[in-house]
Amino acid sequence: MSATDDGGAGQGWLVRLSRFLRARAEERTTEPTDAPSSNTVSTPPEIVLLDAVVSGMPDPMVVLDQDGRVIAFNPQAAALAPALRRGEPASIALRMPELVEAIRAANLTGKAQRIEFSARLPSPRWSEAFVAPIALSGGHGPGRAGVVVITVHDLTPIRRADFVANVSHELRTPLAAITGFIDTLQGPARDDPNARARFLGIMQTQAWRMARLIDDLLSLSRIEQRAHMRPETPVDLVGIVRQVADGLQTLAQDRDMQVEITAPSTPLVVLGDRDELTRLFENLIENGLKYGASGKRIDIACAAGSTPGGKGEAVVSVRDYGPGIAAEHLPRLTERFYRVDVGESRAQGGTGLGLALVKHILNRHRGRLTIDSKEGEGATFTVRLQSSALPLPR
Numbered sequence: 001m002s003a004t005d006d007g008g009a010g011q012g013w014l015v016r017l018s019r020f021l022r023a024r025a026e027e028r029t030t031e032p033t034d035a036p037s038s039n040t041v042s043t044p045p046e047i048v049l050l051d052a053v054v055s056g057m058p059d060p061m062v063v064l065d066q067d068g069r070v071i072a073f074n075p076q077a078a079a080l081a082p083a084l085r086r087g088e089p090a091s092i093a094l095r096m097p098e099l100v101e102a103i104r105a106a107n108l109t110g111k112a113q114r115i116e117f118s119a120r121l122p123s124p125r126w127s128e129a130f131v132a133p134i135a136l137s138g139g140h141g142p143g144r145a146g147v148v149v150i151t152v153h154d155l156t157p158i159r160r161a162d163f164v165a166n167v168s169h170e171l172r173t174p175l176a177a178i179t180g181f182i183d184t185l186q187g188p189a190r191d192d193p194n195a196r197a198r199f200l201g202i203m204q205t206q207a208w209r210m211a212r213l214i215d216d217l218l219s220l221s222r223i224e225q226r227a228h229m230r231p232e233t234p235v236d237l238v239g240i241v242r243q244v245a246d247g248l249q250t251l252a253q254d255r256d257m258q259v260e261i262t263a264p265s266t267p268l269v270v271l272g273d274r275d276e277l278t279r280l281f282e283n284l285i286e287n288g289l290k291y292g293a294s295g296k297r298i299d300i301a302c303a304a305g306s307t308p309g310g311k312g313e314a315v316v317s318v319r320d321y322g323p324g325i326a327a328e329h330l331p332r333l334t335e336r337f338y339r340v341d342v343g344e345s346r347a348q349g350g351t352g353l354g355l356a357l358v359k360h361i362l363n364r365h366r367g368r369l370t371i372d373s374k375e376g377e378g379a380t381f382t383v384r385l386q387s388s389a390l391p392l393p394r
Contacts (some may be wrong), residue, residue, distance in 0.1 A: 009342075010309050014209075018057055018256060026238075028333050028389050039136075047071065047072060050063065050071065050072045051072050053074065054072045054074045055074045055075070056074075057074055057076075057151070058076075059076060059151055059152055059153055059154075060073075060074065060076040060077035060080045060083050060150075060151070060152040061073065061074050061076070061077055061149065061150065061151050061152075062077045062081075062084065062090065062149075062150040063147050063148070063149055063150075064090050064103065064147060064148040064149075064150070065145055065147060065148075066107060066147075066148070067089075068089050068090050068091060068103060068107070068148075069088060069089055069090070070084055070085060070086050070087065070088055070089075070090050070093070070106075071086065071147065072086070073086075077150075077152070080152060081093045081094055081095070089149075090103065091103075095154055096117045096119075097115045098115045099117060099129055099150070100213075101393060102114075102129065102131045103120055103131055103148060103150070105131075106131045106132065106133045106148055107133060107148060110133050110135075111133070112130060112131065112132040112133070113130070113131040113132075113306060114128065114129070114130050114131075115128065115131075115354050116128045116129075116155070117129065122304070124319045125154070125156045126154075126155040126156050126158075126159045127152050127154055127155055127156075128152070128153050129150060129151065129152045129153075130150070130151050130152075130153075131148060131149075131150050132148070132149045132150075132151075132192060133146060133147075133148050133149070134146055134147050138264045141274040163336065166336065166337040166352075167213075167217065170213055170337065170351065170352065171210060171213065174206035174207070174209045174210050175206075175210065177202065177203070177206045178203050178206050178207065181199040181200075182203075184199060185199055200271070209351075212351055213248050213351045213353070216351045216353040216357060217352070217353070218356060219279065220336075220353060220356065220357055220360060221363060223334060223357070223360045223361055224277065224360060226364060227360065227363060227364050228272070229364070230364065230365065230366060231271050231272045231273040231276075231364070231365060232271055233271065233273070233274070233393070234269050234270070234271060234273065234388050234390040234391065234392050234393065235269070235270060235271075235272045235273075235277065235392070236267035236268060236269055236392055237267075237269075237270055237272075237277070237314050237316055237385070238263045238264070238267055238302050239267065240267050240274065240277050240278055241261065241263070241279060241281055241285075241300060241302055241316060242261060242263070243278070244278060244281045244282050244285055245261060245285060245300065247287055248282070248286060248289060251286065251289050251290075252289055255289055255290070255293045256296065257292075257295075257296055257297060257298065258282045258291060258296065258297045258298075259285070259287055259289075259297075259298055259300065260297065260298070260299050261298065261300045261301075261302070262299070262301045262302065262303075263300075263301075263303075264298070264302065264303065264304065267371055268302055268303075268314035268316075268387070269314075269387060269388045269389075269390065269391075269392060270302060270314050270365070270385040270386065270387060270388055271365075271386075271388045272365050272385065273361075273364075273365075273389070276361045276364070276365075277361070277365070279357060279361065279381075280357070280361045280362070280383070281316070281318075283354040283355065283357060283358050284318045284381050284383070285298070285300065285318055286354075286359060287320075287354060287355075288318050288319070288322075288379075288381075288382075289320075290321040290357035291320070291322055291323075292321060292322030292323075292378060292379065293322060294318025294321075294322050294323060295320055295321025295322045295378055296321070297320075298318060298319060298321070299317075299318075299319045300316070300317070300318050300319075301315075301316070301319075302314070302315070302316050303315050303316075304387065305384070307384075307386075311386060311387075312386070312387035313384050313385060313386050313387050314384070314386075315382065315383070315384050316350065316382070316383045316389050317380055317381065317382040317383075318380070318381045318382075319378060319379070319380040319381075320378045320379055321377075321378040322378050322379070323375065323376065323378075324373045324374050324375040324376050324377050324378055324379055325340055325342070325371075325373040325375070325379050326375050327373075327374075330371050330373065332353045333355050334356055334358065334359040334369070335356065336352065336353055336356045337352035337353065337356075338352065339352050358383075362385075363381065364385060365385055366385075367383060367384055367386070368383070368384045369381065369382070369383055369384075369387040370382045370384075
């Protein structure tokens with residue numbers, strides 16, 4: 001039975017809802033712009049029934065018409081987006097650009113969309129949304145009535161459980177190694193000075209690895225807590241990059257690598273937190289030295305650029321000439337604990353959090369990171385930050 005048949009009560013209600021939506025759309029195209037809002041009149045019975053259905057859903061749910069205006073929503077959706085109002089465009093109330101774009105794509109293509117988004121306030125939360133266009137009278141298009149149904153599922157418990165599991169796994173490996181060597185030193189190797197020296201060196205490396213992991217976790221937590229506070233202090237990116245490169249010269253010499261810096265003679269001023277930006281470039285340059293070592297060189301380029309909208313920005317790229325990164329890994333490189341090669345990363349002392357820190361620092365600074373790489377041709381990590389005309393502090 002199609003939605004246009006009146007053979008059942010449910011189908012009859014769908015037909016009435018379809019007709020109501022079509023009539024309201026026609027009225028909207030003819031009514032004057034100063035006409036009173038639709039929420040000042042009594043609610044039609046079709047919408048009352050729709051409200052009852054939506055209110056019974058356990059997850060946040062919003063129903064829109066084909067113009068993107070809110071028809072119905074439940075209390076859970078109101079808690080997620082308090083600005084939701086019946087009859088008003090959903091784009092006004094939904095502060096998630098990804099969700100607004102998914103609604104547009106669903107209307108244009110007639111296909112369901114799935115997205116993930118996150119919010120950092122009042123506490124970090126992760127969600128997934130399903131945006132499904134539903135035709136009430138034979139499909140979308142001119143003269144067709146339909147709705148777009150948005151449902152949101154909370155992924156926070158899953159993400160937190162995954163995070164705890166990953167942290168536990170990362171700590172368990174070095175801890176098990178240290179415990180095993182302690183047992184050996186207390187037993188068979190008690191009187192073996194050569195074994196003792198070798199085991200103590202490995203234990204020290206594993207202890208450093210745990211300390212760095214804890215340091216990265218604390219840094220990530222601090223940055224997330226201040227994600228909504230954009231830095232307001234003018235800093236010079238060229239000076240930060242040169243300072244970081246100088247501090248990593250010992251590592252470069254150990255890897256027999258050259259670090260070449262190209263930069264303008266004038267400062268590249270942005271509004272930023274100097275310590276966080278230092279940490280950002282330490283991660284990018286150190287990664288280049290560790291994972292691009294086969295290329296024997298990394299190039300760092302600092303330059304002034306502009307956004308597509310014509311605003312000035314500072315651009316810093318870090319390029320290595322190592323083995324490169326396969327395309328399927330690129331979208332996931334900034335995920336926590338994601339590694340292209342787990343064994344290689346751990347052998348290099350990596351925690352799996354370096355690029356996640358880079359992403360969160362850039363989010364706080366309203367900056368962007370792009371990654372370009374091909375297998376066998378190295379990788380380029382490019383940071384873009386909005387320029388500032390404010391003078392540098394003395």
